[in-house]
Amino acid sequence: xxxxxxxxxxxxxxxxxxxxxxxxxxxxxxxxxxxxxxxxxxxxxxxxxxxxxxxxxxxxxxxxxxxxxxxxxxxxxxxxxxxxxxxxxxxxxxxxxxxxxxxxxxxxxxxxxxxxxxxxxxxxxxxxxxxxxxxxxxxxxxxxxxxxxxxxxxxxxxxxxxxxxxxxxxxxxxxxxxxxxxxxxxxxxxxxxxxxxxxxxxxxxxxxxxxxxxxxxxxxxxxxxxxxxxxxxxxxxxxxxxxxxxxxxxxxxxxxxxxxxxxxxxxxxxxxxxxxxxxxxxxxxxxxxxxxxxxxxxxxxxxxxxxxxxxxxxxxxxxxxxxxxxxxxxxxxxxxxxxxxxxxxxxxxxxxxxxxxxxxxxxxxxxxxxxxxxxxxxxxxxxxxxxxxxxxxxxxxxxxxxxxxxxxxxxxxxxxxxxxxxxxxxxxxxxxxxxxxxxxxxxxxxxxxxxxxxxxxxxxxxxxxxxxxxxxxxxxxxxxxxxxxxxxxxxxxxxxxxxxxxxxxxxxxxxxxxxxxxxxxxxxxxxxxxxxxxxxxxxxxxxxxxxxxxxxxxxxxxxxxxxxxxxxxxxxxxxxxxxxxxxxxxxxxxxxxxxxxxxxxxxxxxxxxxxxxxxxxxxxxxxxxxxxxxxxxxxxxxxxxxxxxxx
Numbered sequence: 236x237x238x239x240x241x242x243x244x245x246x247x248x249x250x251x252x253x254x255x256x257x258x259x260x261x262x263x264x265x266x267x268x269x270x271x272x273x274x275x276x277x278x279x280x281x282x283x284x285x286x287x288x289x290x291x292x293x294x295x296x297x298x299x300x301x302x303x304x305x306x307x308x309x310x311x312x313x314x315x316x317x318x319x320x321x322x323x324x325x326x327x328x329x330x331x332x333x334x335x336x337x338x339x340x341x342x343x344x345x346x347x348x349x350x351x352x353x354x355x356x357x358x359x360x361x362x363x364x365x366x367x368x369x370x371x372x373x374x375x376x377x378x379x380x381x382x383x384x385x386x387x388x389x390x391x392x393x394x395x396x397x398x399x400x401x402x403x404x405x406x407x408x409x410x411x412x413x414x415x416x417x418x419x420x421x422x423x424x425x426x427x428x429x430x431x432x433x434x435x436x437x438x439x440x441x442x443x444x445x446x447x448x449x450x451x452x453x454x455x456x457x458x459x460x461x462x463x464x465x466x467x468x469x470x471x472x473x474x475x476x477x478x479x480x481x482x483x484x485x486x487x488x489x490x491x492x493x494x495x496x497x498x499x500x501x502x503x504x505x506x507x508x509x510x511x512x513x514x515x516x517x518x519x520x521x522x523x524x525x526x527x528x529x530x531x532x533x534x535x536x537x538x539x540x541x542x543x544x545x546x547x548x549x550x551x552x553x554x555x556x557x558x559x560x561x562x563x564x565x566x567x568x569x570x571x572x573x574x575x576x577x578x579x580x581x582x583x584x585x586x587x588x589x590x591x592x593x594x595x596x597x598x599x600x601x602x603x604x605x606x607x608x609x610x611x612x613x614x615x616x617x618x619x620x621x622x623x624x625x626x627x628x629x630x631x632x633x634x635x636x637x638x639x640x641x642x643x644x645x646x647x648x649x650x651x652x653x654x655x656x657x658x659x660x661x662x663x664x665x666x667x668x669x670x671x672x673x674x675x676x677x678x679x680x681x682x683x684x685x686x687x688x689x690x691x692x693x694x695x696x697x698x699x700x701x702x703x704x705x706x707x708x709x710x711x712x713x714x715x716x717x718x719x720x721x722x723x724x725x726x727x728x729x730x731x732x733x734x735x736x737x738x739x740x741x742x743x744x745x746x747x748x749x750x751x752x753x754x755x756x757x758x759x760x761x762x763x764x765x766x767x768x769x770x771x772x773x774x775x776x777x778x779x780x781x782x783x784x785x786x787x788x789x790x791x792x793x794x795x796x797x798x799x800x801x802x803x804x805x806x807x808x809x810x811x812x813x814x815x816x817x818x819x820x821x822x823x824x825x826x827x828x829x830x831x832x833x834x835x836x837x838x839x840x841x842x843x844x845x846x847x848x849x850x851x852x853x854x855x856x857x858x859x860x861x862x863x864x865x866x867x868x869x870x871x872x873x874x875x876x877x878x879x880x881x882x
Contacts, residue, residue: 790816
């Protein structure tokens with residue numbers, strides 16, 4: 236519940252939305268009350284997000300809008316590489332770190348190329364888990380000292396193209412997910428006359444917690460059992476290819492919240508690495524997989540949407556535990572490979588959406604007039620409202636609830652008219668809001684009052700699709716930081732939930748981050764007539780860009796790429812605009828061709844002209860508008876966003 240007050244200030248907003256905790260030094264609030272982004276943390280300029288929004292509006296771009304801060308993406312790559320380099324130097328570890336970016340986390344070309352460029356000095360590579368991802372990786376990979384890790388199930392074409400990369404001098408390691416793959420890799424490599432680099436994925440006993448725990452453990456979808464590992468070792472020896480086993484791989488799950496899982500997994504996998512090395516293999520790499528989490532809620536706990544460790548603690552624990560096992564087993568240290576995707580890309584991307592309306596439960600506008608002519612039920616609940624006080628607040632609430640339920644029961648039986656029902660419900664919600672106010676600031680708030688507060692929350696109508704832009708929230712309950720990007724110097728006076736523009740009851744957000752628990756409402760400002768109200772959905776750079784669903788045919792969102800530039804007056808500029816899906820574009824994906832749709836409409840319009848239902852001039856304008864509309868944005872258009880040009 237919100238308690239507005241005149242003492243609201245920027246620190247109040249920072250605390251209310253936890254931005255100082257989940258923001259990781261990249262996000263904050265400036266003195267103007269706007270959200271700002273510092274892509275290089277304390278080393279560079281800050282970007283006012285509202286200034287980017289204003290620039291986008293001046294260019295006629297519509298909302299929702301994805302904003303990518305490319306310098307922030309580069310900073311994430313370099314930060315992770317430096318964290319491992321520091322841990323290696325501190326421990327006296329004998330081999331380097333080689334990071335790879337798992338393309339599945341964000342396959343957008345601009346993202347992948349930016350990561351490779353930012354990580355060039357650290358020989359940063361790529362991980363691919365499908366044929367399309369491999370084809371992309373082969374084309375953009377240039378550094379012979381970086382690696383390409385091939386995960387996932389493989390067919391002949393997959394293996395052939397990976398081996399083609401070997402012929403081009405690329406360090407491509409194919410990770411075996413099932414023993415049949417190993418036979419096929421050996422067979423095809425001999426046909427092509429090139430030795431393969433092979434990795435074995437271990438099916439770990441260590442399991443994570445959280446929403447993605449099922450991707451690890453002995454019942455995981457991928458990986459080899461201990462017996463499979465022994466068979467694979469012997470098979471490679473029989474084929475004279477023992478030296479081709481170059482990597483041990485494991486993965487305990489995405490978004491691992493607890494550092495103890497990281498430690499246990501590293502030790503278990505290092506033991507496998509040591510034993511396989513002693514079986515006669517010159518293994519050079521150990522791939523610790525993904526799992527490096529993002530603190531979405533800022534609580535720094537082992538909760539699903541958080542992590543109880545820092546990046547530097549993660550790197551130190553990986554290095555130390557691998558080194559301790561290897562030293563104890565007296566085997567060489569491996570090159571450490573990690574597939575951190577979420578931690579690389581989540582922060583660099585935010586979604587800006589516009590709230591364009593609200594649904595409130597305040598009852599009627601202003602006092603509800605009650606006269607002697609009104610039904611007894613109306614007069615009874617009105618008397619309850621008049622007699623309501625802090626002392627009898629719960630009793631008054633219970634009485635009001637009883638009257639509301641009586642009104643519904645009588646209405647169901649046909650004994651109550653609409654006007655009477657409307658008055659009873661209107662007075663009930665006014666009483667409810669007063670009850671909630673009576674409990675504001677108290678140390679203990681009864682559960683029924685908490686539920687009442689949640690039921691009083693406004694629904695803010697927002698121009699976006701949860702299924703397209705925030706799929707993990709709908710499918711998995713993943714929490715993302717959400718807050719206004721302006722007016723943060725004003726006290727928010729409304730408790731809200733967010734609903735999207737799809738015609739689906741699941742198209743909503745009613746769970747929000749909190750330091751103590753999960754909140755059911757989000758504090759927001761009242762919408763002002765004629766003024767746009769923008770919200771930021773943060774840390775959405777991982778998976779959300781790619782896994783979107785075309786529910787209701789709401790398509791890809793328009794995006795802008797923002798770069799820092801000290802020569803610009805603002806300190807930044809929009810380097811590229813990638814237009815979102817058009818109506819015609821998404822219709823074509825479902826076999827609705829724009830030319831055919833236009834032809835069908837023209838046939839109907841021609842018939843309307845012949846039958847004198849339409850004048851020719853009006854008819855041609857109607858057809859032109861239809862054809863123009865097919866080139867428009869799939870989302871709602873407000874506040875001067877550009878319309879498609881006439882053809």
